[in-house]
Amino acid sequence: AQSVAQPEDQVNVAEGNPLTVKCTYSVSGNPYLFWYVQYPNRGLQFLLKYITGDNLVKGSYGFEAEFNKSQTSFHLKKPSALVSDSALYFCAVRDESGTYKYIFGTGTRLKVLA
Amino acid sequence: DTEVTQTPKHLVMGMTNKKSLKCEQHMGHRAMYWYKQKAKKPPELMFVYSYEKLSINESVPSRFSPECPNSSLLNLHLHALQPEDSALYLCASSQEYPTDTQYFGPGTRLTVL
Numbered sequence: 001a002q003s004v005a006q007p008e009d010q011v012n013v014a015e016g017n018p019l020t021v022k023c024t025y026s027v028s029g030n031p032y033l034f035w036y037v038q039y040p041n042r043g044l045q046f047l048l049k050y051i052t053g054d055n056l057v058k059g060s061y062g063f064e065a066e067f068n069k070s071q072t073s074f075h076l077k078k079p080s081a082l083v084s085d086s087a088l089y090f091c092a093v094r095d096e097s098g099t100y101k102y103i104f105g106t107g108t109r110l111k112v113l114a
Numbered sequence: 115d116t117e118v119t120q121t122p123k124h125l126v127m128g129m130t131n132k133k134s135l136k137c138e139q140h141m142g143h144r145a146m147y148w149y150k151q152k153a154k155k156p157p158e159l160m161f162v163y164s165y166e167k168l169s170i171n172e173s174v175p176s177r178f179s180p181e182c183p184n185s186s187l188l189n190l191h192l193h194a195l196q197p198e199d200s201a202l203y204l205c206a207s208s209q210e211y212p213t214d215t216q217y218f219g220p221g222t223r224l225t226v227l
Binding site: 102 | 206
């Protein structure tokens with residue numbers, strides 16, 4: 001079965017420190033992986049995606065993600081966190097079993113402390 | 115420009131009302147989506163339109179009726195909703211379906227009394 005997991009409900013990090021938000025996936029075939037961010041009462045904003053190619057993907061607002069096939073992970077990272085990065089982050093994988101819809105993780109709330 | 119617009123931003127309706135949500139994109143995308151999102155939960159897919167034809171209906175109750183009048187516009191008609199239908203309704207679009215990146219609108223916050 002296709003699935004994606006975000007093992008942490010919340011991640012706290014001090015401003016200026018590096019941040020990591022974890023995501024693992026299970027799909028048949030090559031994965032299409034995405035990260036989105038959601039601010040309160042807003043829609044989802046696209047951050048970055050992995051389709052193929054380099055394992056390190058660079059995205060919007062200084063975020064990057066590392067695709068690791070052996071560990072089936074796609075962790076979101078940023079070298080230096082900002083208070084304004086505080087939001088809800090969703091990892092998603094495209095369902096390759098036929099529907100091609102997004103399968104979202106449960107979300108991770110990132111809190112950056114000043 | 116990766117903008118998807120949705121109106122209204124907020125909607126309060128009674129269980130006997132009929133209302134509509136509107137979504138618009140001018141990116142030339144040919145696929146459009148409706149999602150429902152409850153608080154602190156991931157979005158749940160409701161409908162997918164591809165080239166103005168309904169491609170996916172995720173067994174959504176008939177009190178939700180989607181409509182795609184043209185390639186830029188997507189409506190969601192609401193009738194006889196229940197309080198548990200209160201949620202954030204998100205529209206998204208993508209270049210094609212299936213495809214890779216979906217771009218989301220800001221959502222309509224719906225409250226059913």
